[in-house]
Amino acid sequence: MLKVTCAIIVRDGLVLAVQRSKKMKMPQKWEFPGGKLEDGESDQECLIREIKEELHLDILPGGKLPEVIHKYPDFTICLIPFIASIQSGELHLAEHQAYQWLPKDKLLELDWAEADVPVVREFLKIFHQMKKEIFKSITS
Template sequence: MLKVTCAIIVQDGLVLAVQRSKKMQMPQKWEFPGGKLEDGESEQECLIREIKEELHLDIMLGEKLPEVIHKYPDFKICLIPFIASIQSGELYLAEHQAYHWLPKAKLLELDWAEADVPVVKEFLKSTC
């Protein structure tokens, strides 16, 4: 099972969603940014590293939300979400093709990767 972290980055009341490129698995689906946990790395270290690599942002992690286990046709994923805020940097997409800053109420209007849907729904219950 793949262990993958993701960041629900909140800034000025808006939430960051990124769109997978056409070259990635699940092309053009929306997701919270993050990536695969490497050996010897904590969940927090992984997420901070991945956001720096993918978005050129330094983030501070807040609350951890419940993990989601999802089985895709050819792999199984454990998605580990954290709510986060930007500390510094300027958003630059290294891998994704697009991004949106959205109010919470608009999040479910996007075509999310299946594993991210329960994360979105759990986040909508939070007070952030």
């Protein structure tokens, strides 16, 4: 099983999605950026390293979402998602062919890699729950 981290990078109310290149497995599918854990590396160390390598950004990982285990035809992935913010850097794609900054309500319109779909849904669920709690605290 491949252990892979991914970052749900939020900036100015928008969420970053990246599109896999035609040369990658699952070509042209959208995903949250990240990559495979190396030996001796923590989940957060992996995420920070991968985002620096792939996007040239320094990030600060925040809340961790539930892991997703997904079986593709030729491999199984354990996807470890974190919500993250950008600390510094300018976004430059090293591996992916495109990126988009999207409002949360547009995320499900993309053609996501299958393992990322539950991550998108969980992120949206958490976001909507937070909005409800904030609204309750304001109106109480």
